[in-house]
Amino acid sequence: MMEEINLLDTHPKTVRDYDKRGAEKTPEIVRLAKQFGKDFFDGDRKCGYGGYRYDGRWKSVVGRMRERYKLADNAAILDIGCGKGFMLNDFKELLPGATVAGIDVSEYAIGNAMPSVKPFLKIASAEKLPYPDKSFDLVISINSIHNLPLERLKTALREINRVCRGNSYITIDAWRNETERENLFKWVLTAETMMHTDDWKKLFAETGYKGDYWWFIAD
């Protein structure tokens, strides 16, 4: 499947004050955020999430993924940029027989991951996945691979294809018009690669990315 599809539209709508974030952003805040440590996840909102806590928002998303991708009870699922493993926890609840795996560059997130999935998580980067070819029925990456600069991001897209034997789903920072572009630049702390949605689609064609996709849009 290769479709532009929003599987996250059941998420609670986050209120974002783009001007405030843009005005508060300093090189020091960006430096701290890019470490993906405690400041980014559980520090001040200026530096990232301002408290990255489990709230069950992934339950409906994983239900939709199970249906869309016809996941078997024993499916193998990888989450790239899994953070504390919230989504994988919900997959494991929905499909107890599934094999779940997650990678993230953040030692802090993996160290503070949900105990239910912590044994299945590894510290690694999206551009070098520590798994053999065709290991997973579903590979997911939510708002994570845009943290790589362009060339390394291309490698990450190829890595998704390599480890995937079924479907994949990614979301990345993008815009469709000038207002969204301006808002995104005010908002982002960590992303290295952001593009117009049309340019992302060209990149998918260039790298041979074959999965579904959606956007983080600052509208």
Ligand SMILES: C[S@@+](CC[C@H](N)C(=O)[O-])C[C@H]1O[C@@H](n2cnc3c(N)ncnc32)[C@H](O)[C@@H]1O
């Ligand atoms: C915006 S958070 C999203 C976390 C999670 N996917 C979610 O939606 O709740 C971005 C995540 O990407 C991770 N990350 C950043 N660079 C990465 C890389 N090169 N490879 C894998 N994960 C990365 C960060 O540590 C962080 O957990």
